[in-house]
Amino acid sequence: MVHNVIKKNKYFDSVTLMLFSSKIEDIKGVNQAAVMMGTNHNKVLMQDSGLLNKEQAADASANDLIIGIDAESQEVVDEALKLLEEQFSNKSSGKEAGAKTYKTFDQAIKETPEANLSVVSIPGRFAKSEVMKSLKKGLHVMLYSDNVPLEDEIALKDYALENDLLMMGPDCGTAIINGVALGFANVVSRGSIGLTAASGTGLQEVSVIVDKLGGGISQALGTGGRDLSAEIEGRMMLFTLEALANDGATEVIGLISKPPSEEVMKKIVDKAKNIDKPIVACFLGGDPDLFKGTDIIGTTTLEEAAYALVKTSKGEKVDAISNSPLHEETSGLHDKIPASNAPYVRGLYTGGTLAYEALLLLHEKLEGVYSNIALDKKFDLKDLTTSRENTILDMGEDYFTEGKPHPMIDPKQRAERIVQEANDEETGVVLLDCVLGHGSHEDPAASIVKAVKEAKSKRSDIAFVASVTGTKNDPQDLEKSQQALKDAGVFVLPTNRQAVLFVLEVLKKRGVING
Amino acid sequence: MAKVNKLFSDKLYVANIGIENFTLTLQEQNVNTVHVDWSPPAGGDENLAKVLDILSDERVEKANKEAFDRINDSEPMLVDVVMAKDVLPGMKKNTIGHAGPTLPWKDMCGPLQGAILGAIVYEGLADSLEEAEKLVLNDEIEFVSNHDLDAVGPMTGMITYSMPLWKVENKTFGNIAYTTFNEGLGKVMRFGANGPDVIEKLKWLEKEFAPVMKSTLKSSGPIALKVIMAKALAMGDEMHQRNNGATSMMVRELMPHIVKTQQDNKELHAITEFLTGNDQFFLNLAMVAGKAVMDAVKGIEYSTVVTAMSRNGTNFGIRISGMGDTWFEAPVNQPEGLYFPGFTAEDANPDIGDSTIVETVGVGGFAMGSAPAVVRFVGASSVDEAVQYSKDMQLITVGLSPTLVIPTMNFVGTATGIDARKVVETGILPVINTGMAHKKPGIGQVGAGIVKAPSQCFEKAVKALGEKM
Known part of the structure; x- marks a missing residue:
């Protein structure tokens, strides 16, 4: 039975609501549930999934909260509603105890003129006016929202540049400024390496490896995923490069992105010529020869970029990555690889750039990998509910996050998928990431452990391979997370790159690929 | 860099x-x-967001600035006591002015119907309430909105042919506004009560009290109401729920002249007992001051400043300057607050009265931060919360009053000149301190509390003006 409740004039942000939904879905006897604001879009979503009946929908406006619960009995519905009320009141009382809360930015800035950075995470189509208000008050901006129109991004970045302000984003999820983790970011040592990146988890992985190698971060800035496109022309990347060049604490600069358009590439190379600090670039999937004839050190994976940055920051020459102290000898792990006839790899990622890096490293070796971010159109995975042959999924992409929280915030969906893959007899290897840090789930490793245990109870021949993107100072604790995974029989590698390479080892040992 | x-x-x-x-x-x-x-502007309503874009226009800004200046330049002066039949346009023996926008008898709430029947008896058009009702059903009574009589009245707001009225002149702009005397607390016609004692009290006001007030004002000369309002804010009044300070100041102004013009000791006792026995005596004067101020703001082309907010117990209506005398209406909300012993929320009628003119002019709920004493009574749990209400109101007005300031908030001016656009954009609704009437006719007040203006009024108003741009 489906039960609907409309709460008039009650607003919560969508992330908060998705977490509420997820909490009630955990109640035994609840088949499915959703708590959403009554926008037309959301109403259609809820009706389509059978969680909202028509008459109820007509009563709700965009300002109203809609609760839809499909449960086995009225008792279960009551229990769910009670839990929700508790969540609602926790939210409001939490606010009183915590930061000062305002209804509008104007009101907030009037009472705190000392604010110097806005973090904006509101639906993209509303972002322009809110961000503009911040810029006009002289605040730097980190814009987390996605779905911001291209022309808005250009207008905002141009205004920011004219006024000497950072406008990180849209779609910027990670930054570290003055040692403070913004959005999804890790607690890394401070140091002399300045980063600028068009990718969130890419920035996390590099900063974390730098930390593991004994280096430190001065500033880690985001530009937004589209910044290096032909339309945006690297506006913010060029600006952040200059900012890092002028920053006294930064001695080496790292640049992380997918390959830019040719025009933008030329601009970056021109800019780099005028910077007298060493620059390491990681254009994932780009041609390493792109940098021939320049002073820029080109790398192709996140780990190699981090290694080159740390080496350079210590004034040492960059040598082969196999010399890295992080490089794990996998011979010990080799013996533990379970035998299996199942041929395929299933990569289930919460971090987009980590998924992309895995795809780059596996695509050719495996003669094509299916994905929702496929390198080759031929390998576009049409039906994302079912993996096909070798598959890598970026579970932070739209299909998985429509009406559901990002898997880095709530790893439940990914955990379910791990179990699902184990039910497919062709699955031989499951490749995973585990992203720690501020903003992320309080214990993503535990979610993996639970799913892997369930999977192993059915299939003992699957090799589970993972890396943990985190540091010892992250709230979730790197060592604790790694140990929990190892205890569950997961092969844990120090970096995403090494995890992927280990997957190839597994396949070689099983004779799936040559080598 | x-x-x-x-x-x-x-x-x-x-x-x-x-x-x-x-x-x-x-x-x-x-x-x-x-x-x-x-939260999303205009509650995420894209059509409304488009209207707001259209109204984000220099012409609107200029018009609203003009409205704001006129509010601040206005000087409402209490000048006289007059009879409704002598001054109100089109007033006949069977005309009844009431609070809020007009509406058919069948749609009127209990207290309004009760007050109307009592008012018919008061005018001597019928001997009993039953007879009065027959007259109504035979269409022999004409109803009119007080605002269209240049007048305001609290709660049901009854204004009839024989009633005496305070007359207030806006010295700066020359317009006139009227209101009735406040009858006191408890079982009174403004809360829908209509028993013989209620009628008797009204007769006394008409026959005894009014002539004395007339001669008193003649002796005192015009009294500057805004000055009293400014002082009262410093004495902990917000002038909707609490008028203790303002009433005392007003009585102080009147007293020497009452004594001077009134020789009969027994009469003097009755008058002074009435004046000093009702803390809300000044409420009607705050309201008529508001009406005199806001009428000077009417009809400024393109202005989205709210010139009136009023409720008839069924609908809440607002007017905005750029749309003249058109009411934009929506169903009224139910106030939340505290009840007198023996009453509960079940007994309360929805929101009613012209008294929201005080919020329109920037006091009442807008000045809640100045009145710690009524904070709990109107449903706020702390003084901080009351101050927060006043701060929130700053987000929906053109500016802050230079003369009406709130000492408890470091002398910041009250939020003045409600901009309907900002209400729609922010979703922050004007907050109103209000009394609550029993929903059945003839019983009277059951409590007091706080209520918000319905958002649809403001949405309709901006849409209408948007079409004119």
């Missing part, structure tokens, strides 16, 4: 707009953070 590199050497102070979790993680890192509990 000076600004960016300064950021790198400064302490971070973050304004987080949106996802609350980001605020929490910043606090875990001991970073100074303020949270903006963002």
